[in-house]
Amino acid sequence: MRTLPPxxxxxxxxxxxxxxxxMPIPAKVLAVLDTAAAPFPGRWLLDPLPGDPIRIVELFAGPGGWSEGLATVLGLAVDAVGFDISKDACATARAAGHHRVCVDITTLDPEHYALRHTAGLIVSPPCPSFSPGGNHSGQEQANIDVLCRVLAQTSEAGGFLPGTELDDWCEGCDTCDELGYHDGFAPRSGATWDELRAQLAPLTDARIGLMAELLFWAFGLQAAGAPLEFIAMEQSSRLPEQILDDIRLELRGGQEEGEWFWTAQGILEASQFGLASRRERVFFIATRFRRALPDNTTLGARVTMMAEALEWDEGERINTRGVRPVDPKTGRAKGGNEFSADKPSNCLTGKARTWKRVRDGLRLTIQEAGLLVGFRRSYPWQGSRTSAFQQAADVVSPIVAAAVIASLMGIPWMPQTLDYLEHLYRLNDYLDPEDLDPEDYDTAA
Known part of the structure; x- marks a missing residue:
């Protein structure tokens, strides 16, 4: 929908x-708006009034990592709507008070009229194709080539081209003026977002192609006239550099001179932000202003032990894989199926549902798993035990999300993050990170 019916x-x-x-909007009027805007909220058809919160689109929003970072950790009043295909993840987020639309994101139109006032775009595509615990199909060069060929077409599909690129050799002839070259946007190539999505069909794993939604929506929103101020993306730390490079290149107009003046990327490790579990993820940001990813060293190197977060006694150990043969040389089970709770836990995966405390065989609960990745004890996880643990394993930690978004928006994040950590883990003492061996645990899912 590009224009509105009468x-x-x-x-x-x-x-x-x-x-x-x-005055309240009449119910009949609201019904008309909701029907016309579906699946987006009807209120987004209205122009924002002074003082209204900014509108943010969350793709692959899951159970609420970014949402909690915005609302609970930072306490920001934003009008955010999340989209995800998982019914259980959407149910969890809704129960926590976050707006969710359960839908296949690839069926949506990023140029919908209701999106024309979107200020922020947050994207967390599924990571199994790239992560060490997945099938590694995203590391295959043939798949990378298919994806990058599509990425390379996105800026032209959206009509994105800085006018100054042509101003150097053309002062504004009638033809250029008629075509709009000097307005900051080139004529669009004519390729639709659905046609570009169709070009991803040769991928051996369709989830790889979901990475392209980042650029489909970035340029689609821009083509719809949205005043997009920032983009944030999170993915497996093993995402191939070629894909990140091509994303950055397209966001800068395909010629390194685009309107997105600043992009940055880097791997952030969750426990370095005070989390009681390890998790490495790559974060990518693009902004209209010069911004950088958050510097976790400014938190004072606060390290939270798993036992401390779960209020266990010191000396506890976690069994992750059941009974396994013992290595006669080390006296430990083969396969590394135990780790100490006197440090941040290993990175959680969906299999964390099988973790047991060695002393008494007590299984990790979903509330404890949520705590380890930064969610409050009362967070309303929905679905089966298997589903809930998978949600907790896939989610962006609210604390890291808060740090990234606050850095993007140019607002403080450390005071709010430290306060949240204090209440979350009931912290008292500090543990010196130099006492920990960084090679003694798993950090990537």
């Missing part, structure tokens, strides 16, 4: 007048 335009006018006069 009946919807009338509903928008009535709703806008009601808002300006601080």
């Amino acid at each position: 009946a919807v335009a009338t509903a928008v006018h009535v709703a806008t007048l009601a808002r300006k006069n601080q």
Whole structure:
């Protein structure tokens, strides 16, 4: 939808007048707006009024990692809507108070009229194709080539080209003016987002192609007229550098001179932000202003032990794989199926549902798993035990999410993060990170 039918335009006018006069929007009008905007919220058809929170789209939003980072850790008032295909993850987020639409993201139109005031885009595509614990199909060069060929077409599909690139050799002839070359946007190539999605069909794992949604939505929103201010993406730390390079290149207009002045990328490790579990993820940001990823060293190197977070006694050990043969040389089980709880835990995967405390065989609960990745004890995980643990394993930690988003928006994040950690883990003493062996645990899922 690029323009509004007369009946919807009338509903928008009535709703806008009601808002300006601080009156409730009539139910019949709301129904018209919701139907016209579906699956996006009907209120997004209305122009924002002064003082309204910024609108943020979350793709592959899951159970609420980014959402909790925004709302609970930072306490920001934003109008964020998340989209995810997992019914259980959406149910978890909704139970926690976050807006979710359960839908296949590849069926949505990033240029929908309701999205024209979007200010932020957050994307966390599924990572099994790239992560060490997955099938590694995302590391195969043939698949990388298919994906990158599509990525390379996105800026032209969105009509993105800085006018200054042509101003150097053309002062504004009639043809260029007619085509709009000097308006900051080149004529669009004519390729639709669905046509580009179709070009991903040769991939051996369809999840690899979901990486392209980052650019489909970035340029689609821009083509819809959205005042997009920032983009944040999270993915497996093993995401091939070629893919990141091509994303950065397209966001800078395909010629390194695009409107997205600044991009940055880097691997952030969750326990270095005070989390009681290890997890390495690559984060990529693009902003209209010069911004950098958060520097975790400024937190004072606070390290939270698993036992400390779960209020266990010192000396506890965790069994991750059941009974396994013992290596006669080391006296330990083969396969590394135990680790000490007197440090941040290994990176959680869906198999963390089988973790047991060695002393008494007590299984890790989903509430404890949530704590380890930074969620409050009362977080309302939904679905079966298997589903809930998979959600906790896949999610972006709210604490890391808060640090990244605050850095993007140019606002403080350390005071809020430290306060959240204090209440989350009931912290007292500090553990010197030099006492830990960084090679003694798993950090990547």
